[in-house]
Amino acid sequence: QHGRLKIKSTAQQEEEKRKEREKKLKLYVTARDVCFSQRKEGVLDEEALQLTQQLLSSNPDFSTLWNYRREILIAPGDCEEDDVQKIYESELSFVERCLRQNPKSYGSWHHRGWVSARLPRPDWVRELSLCDRCLSLDERNFHCWDYRRVVVRMSGVAVDQELRFTDRLIGSNFSNYSSWHYRSTLLPLLHLESPEPLSPTPQLAKTSPRTNSHRVCEEQLLKEYELVQNAFFTDPNDQSAWFYYRWLLGRAEREEMISCVYVSREEERVAVCFSKPVHAVGLMLVLDGQPQQVEWRSVHPRLRHSPVWVCDLPPATISDIGNEHNLTVHWTENHTHRDCALYTGRSQSWCRDSATDLELFRSELSVEKTSVLQSELQTCNQLQELEPLNKWCLLTIVLLMRALDPLGYEKETGFHAVCLYGDLCSKFIIENTILKMEYAEVRVLPTLCHLDQLLLVTHINLSSNELERLPPQFCMLQCLEVLEADNNSIVDLEGVYQLPKLEEISLKNNKISKIEDLALLASCPKLRSLDLRGNPVTQMANFLSDIAKLLPSVTDLQL
Amino acid sequence: QGTQIKDVVIKDDAPNALILDKHADYIAAYGSKKDDYEYTVSEYLRMSGIYWGLTVMDLMSQLPRMNCEEITEFIKSCQHECGGISASIGHDPHLLYTLSAVQILSLYDNVQALDVDKVVEYIKALQQEDGSFAGDKWGEIDTRFSFCAVATLALLGKLDAIDVDKAVEFVLSCMNFDGGFGCRPGSESHAGQIYCCTGFLSLTGQLHRLNADLLGWWLCERQLPSGGLNGRPEKLPDVCYSWWVLASLKIIGRIHWIDKAKLRAFILACQDEETGGFADRPGDMVSPCGTAVRPSRVSRCCDLQLQRNVNQSPANSGRRHNFKQPPQLSRKFEQSVASSLTDVDQLPSALLRVYVQAILAFM
Numbered sequence: 001q002h003g004r005l006k007i008k009s010t011a012q013q014e015e016e017k018r019k020e021r022e023k024k025l026k027l028y029v030t031a032r033d034v035c036f037s038q039r040k041e042g043v044l045d046e047e048a049l050q051l052t053q054q055l056l057s058s059n060p061d062f063s064t065l066w067n068y069r070r071e072i073l074i075a076p077g078d079c080e081e082d083d084v085q086k087i088y089e090s091e092l093s094f095v096e097r098c099l100r101q102n103p104k105s106y107g108s109w110h111h112r113g114w115v116s117a118r119l120p121r122p123d124w125v126r127e128l129s130l131c132d133r134c135l136s137l138d139e140r141n142f143h144c145w146d147y148r149r150v151v152v153r154m155s156g157v158a159v160d161q162e163l164r165f166t167d168r169l170i171g172s173n174f175s176n177y178s179s180w181h182y183r184s185t186l187l188p189l190l191h192l193e194s195p196e197p198l199s200p201t202p203q204l205a206k207t208s209p210r211t212n213s214h215r216v217c218e219e220q221l222l223k224e225y226e227l228v229q230n231a232f233f234t235d236p237n238d239q240s241a242w243f244y245y246r247w248l249l250g251r252a253e254r255e256e257m258i259s260c261v262y263v264s265r266e267e268e269r270v271a272v273c274f275s276k277p278v279h280a281v282g283l284m285l286v287l288d289g290q291p292q293q294v295e296w297r298s299v300h301p302r303l304r305h306s307p308v309w310v311c312d313l314p315p316a317t318i319s320d321i322g323n324e325h326n327l328t329v330h331w332t333e334n335h336t337h338r339d340c341a342l343y344t345g346r347s348q349s350w351c352r353d354s355a356t357d358l359e360l361f362r363s364e365l366s367v368e369k370t371s372v373l374q375s376e377l378q379t380c381n382q383l384q385e386l387e388p389l390n391k392w393c394l395l396t397i398v399l400l401m402r403a404l405d406p407l408g409y410e411k412e413t414g415f416h417a418v419c420l421y422g423d424l425c426s427k428f429i430i431e432n433t434i435l436k437m438e439y440a441e442v443r444v445l446p447t448l449c450h451l452d453q454l455l456l457v458t459h460i461n462l463s464s465n466e467l468e469r470l471p472p473q474f475c476m477l478q479c480l481e482v483l484e485a486d487n488n489s490i491v492d493l494e495g496v497y498q499l500p501k502l503e504e505i506s507l508k509n510n511k512i513s514k515i516e517d518l519a520l521l522a523s524c525p526k527l528r529s530l531d532l533r534g535n536p537v538t539q540m541a542n543f544l545s546d547i548a549k550l551l552p553s554v555t556d557l558q559l
Numbered sequence: 560q561g562t563q564i565k566d567v568v569i570k571d572d573a574p575n576a577l578i579l580d581k582h583a584d585y586i587a588a589y590g591s592k593k594d595d596y597e598y599t600v601s602e603y604l605r606m607s608g609i610y611w612g613l614t615v616m617d618l619m620s621q622l623p624r625m626n627c628e629e630i631t632e633f634i635k636s637c638q639h640e641c642g643g644i645s646a647s648i649g650h651d652p653h654l655l656y657t658l659s660a661v662q663i664l665s666l667y668d669n670v671q672a673l674d675v676d677k678v679v680e681y682i683k684a685l686q687q688e689d690g691s692f693a694g695d696k697w698g699e700i701d702t703r704f705s706f707c708a709v710a711t712l713a714l715l716g717k718l719d720a721i722d723v724d725k726a727v728e729f730v731l732s733c734m735n736f737d738g739g740f741g742c743r744p745g746s747e748s749h750a751g752q753i754y755c756c757t758g759f760l761s762l763t764g765q766l767h768r769l770n771a772d773l774l775g776w777w778l779c780e781r782q783l784p785s786g787g788l789n790g791r792p793e794k795l796p797d798v799c800y801s802w803w804v805l806a807s808l809k810i811i812g813r814i815h816w817i818d819k820a821k822l823r824a825f826i827l828a829c830q831d832e833e834t835g836g837f838a839d840r841p842g843d844m845v846s847p848c849g850t851a852v853r854p855s856r857v858s859r860c861c862d863l864q865l866q867r868n869v870n871q872s873p874a875n876s877g878r879r880h881n882f883k884q885p886p887q888l889s890r891k892f893e894q895s896v897a898s899s900l901t902d903v904d905q906l907p908s909a910l911l912r913v914y915v916q917a918i919l920a921f922m
Contacts, residue, residue, distance in 0.1 A: 022596075029599060064651045067695075114698075146745075177791065181735065
């Protein structure tokens with residue numbers, strides 16, 4: 001029904017059509033009702049097959065009728081194998097006719113797979129050639145691609161044979177996303193970098209390849225780069241090649257690790273930051289050689305999986321400033337740990353190194369050798385000279401530059417990213433800020449990202465951005481003392497919750513309109529200064545007395 | 560010179576305002592055309608059709624126009640001995656229509672009209688060893704059915720009845736090189752399927768396992784110069800992807816990567832000013848069973864747009880186009896979709912039902 005053009009018709013044509021429809025309807029309804037009643041009576045015969053065949057020919061999505069046919073086909077009979085073979089083959093011919101009429105019916109394709117799997121003597125070669133024919137009519141039909149994968153698996157077609165099939169399709173039309181996609185699943189099977197013992201002709205595994213975790217050997221990779229460059233030099237506006245290229249450039253799964261440990265004497269609290277959100281089971285804290293009984297919690301109750309987890313130490317264990325302590329956080333699940341020393345006279349301590357920072361942001365593309373990435377960057381720069389406005393090329397250049405040297409290319413990537421996607425730009429600014437460990441001052445952010453990496457930040461200035469809320473992730477800023485977020489559109493402060501060191505908040509010219517929206521601030525024990533000038537909430541009756549009741553610790557209130 | 564981008568051109572005289580009255584009448588009349596051929600041949604997805612229609616009417620505050628008792632009785636008569644629910648009487652039960660039925664009854668706050676325990680048993684029995692779900696006893700596997708299972712159970716508050724961890728692992732095994740998802744492991748990414756999988760991961764609290772930037776990039780590149788969205792690269796735009804793509808982007812927090820004004824213009828241009836209803840793209844036939852679902856998408860899209868306008872200028876009353884949107888509902892929708900990081904069980908079912916959208920027997 002999709003894609004039919006609307007054409008105005010005359011009254012006479014209308015009337016003729018109406019009559020024809022009426023006739024069609026009557027036939028259809030009669031056949032349907034007979035089918036239903038026959039099935040109810042348990043009739044499983046040739047006649048029922050005929051009847052459902054008529055209905056399914058015009059309406060292959062009538063899935064119940066496919067079910068009825070299957071019931072008839074599996075009904076115990078005294079058939080010889082040859083007869084069964086015959087019946088099932090004629091069923092396949094019927095399905096083929098249905099697919100010819102409607103090549104995108106879920107029901108027909110599923111039924112074909114069901115019949116093929118039950119054929120006493122399956123003919124997978126025929127099935128594969130059916131797929132070939134169907135894909136030559138529509139090279140993007142994903143039902144057919146899926147069926148092809150079943151056929152390939154069942155009949156043990158070799159991976160390299162399928163890879164050559166995609167070579168052929170891509171050769172005749174670069175803009176064939178389905179083929180590029182198929183390649184992304186085949187390549188890692190065939191050209192694994194660290195070869196596990198493979199059979200001479202590897203076959204498609206029953207389970208899906210976890211495409212991300214497989215790396216392709218360099219020789220094959222260079223060939224792939226050539227193929228895909230050919231594609232995007234031929235047609236730089238074709239998305240397919242660019243998506244594939246980005247995948248080729250970086251497929252490493254980032255290693256899970258503890259990226260930072262922070263300990264505060266005053267709060268007697270430990271905060272741990274991970275490289276990705278985790279559910280902190282299997283986390284153990286050892287203090288001066290003694291395992292501690294502590295309760296780990298996510299920084300916000302709404303974040304079940306969080307990159308930052310905190311725990312409170314038993315009272316008075318580390319509060320004496322004259323003592324030195326050694327902490328180790330063991331992540332038992334991942335057999336990894338991180339140490340942190342709290343020296344005499346120090347009120348806090350952390351463990352975090354800049355090597356970790358680089359690893360955190362560069363990982364997406366940096367798995368390849370620098371020389372490979374450099375030469376890819378050169379290629380893209382050449383294309384960009386020819387096609388200065390091509391966004392796909394620009395984006396790829398930006399990603400390559402980020403992977404090679406995020407700070408060195410800061411100016412170029414910043415400029416390109418602004419032209420492309422605002423968010424990407426904010427992300428890079430935040431990343432660079434973290435890398436440089438600067439006073440965080442960030443411009444024009446519609447969203448906040450990488451908040452987990454800001455665990456140690458004490459002052460943040462988010463003023464004059466486009467923020468509408470401070471999300472739960474904001475509580476990852478466990479060391480935050482001063483928050484400036486003037487001139488945004490903030491309505492929601494959900495993330496300003498249990499921040500142990502937060503003393504000053506400036507929220508001038510935002511859109512906070514209800515006193516309840518400020519209620520969470522009461523969970524920040526040290527808050528003493530709050531600037532709410534230019535927020536609708538300050539105009540409410542009794543606001544002054546309400547806020548005094550709500551936040552008794554605040555002594556410096558600007559309204 | 561390279562391949563042409565497949566797209567459409569919106570004519571100057573295309574509709575540019577939402578003609579809500581016509582859409583409401585279109586849907587109200589839809590169920591009364593029972594002797595229509597097109598209506599009859601779409602019987603195999605009737606239950607979903609009803610849900611889409613009711614959602615639209617609800618969004619337009621016109622739900623009372625529909626016959627609640629008749630619909631409830633119909634649903635009850637579609638529940639089978641095994642607990643599953645069929646699209647219509649005489650048809651076989653299936654997860655697709657089990658979800659639609661539970662969604663409809665959630666809309667009426669009346670899931671108890673069904674034998675809920677049996678529904679749960681039915682769904683539970685369809686989970687396979689690898690965590691996937693078959694759509695019915697005939698064994699078709701698809702990530703759509705994983706979504707149906709989890710969404711239905713979430714609405715019933717019985718998510719713990721199945722092996723959620725295994726279900727999650729299966730869905731993740733369908734993740735592709737572009738960050739998207741297909742029907743089964745190895746299947747190509749498709750916007751409809753991506754909606755199912757992001758919805759699934761949201762309901763099961765596993766959104767952090769997505770690469771949101773990569774997936775968001777793929778999704779926002781579905782927008783074509785006309786403003787319309789396609790469902791896969793190098794395909795024509797279709798108004799139905801306004802829902803699949805937009806909802807997915809909302810779930811992963813990247814909805815602002817789409818040009819809303821352009822999309823809005825595209826969707827409005829798909830309206831049929833004579834009959835009401837929406838076509839798949841400007842100028843095409845309004846499709847009888849597909850249309851029922853489209854106003855819901857457009858009103859939501861416009862709804863989001865309105866919400867934005869309201870946010871941007873307080874002077875705007877949010878009542879353009881005579882759009883009598885109950886404010887709490889639009890807010891609800893925003894919240895519910897936005898709450899992708901929330902635990903499902905913290906959401907009241909009223910929010911969920913707006914959030915949990917129907918699966919289409921689409922394409």
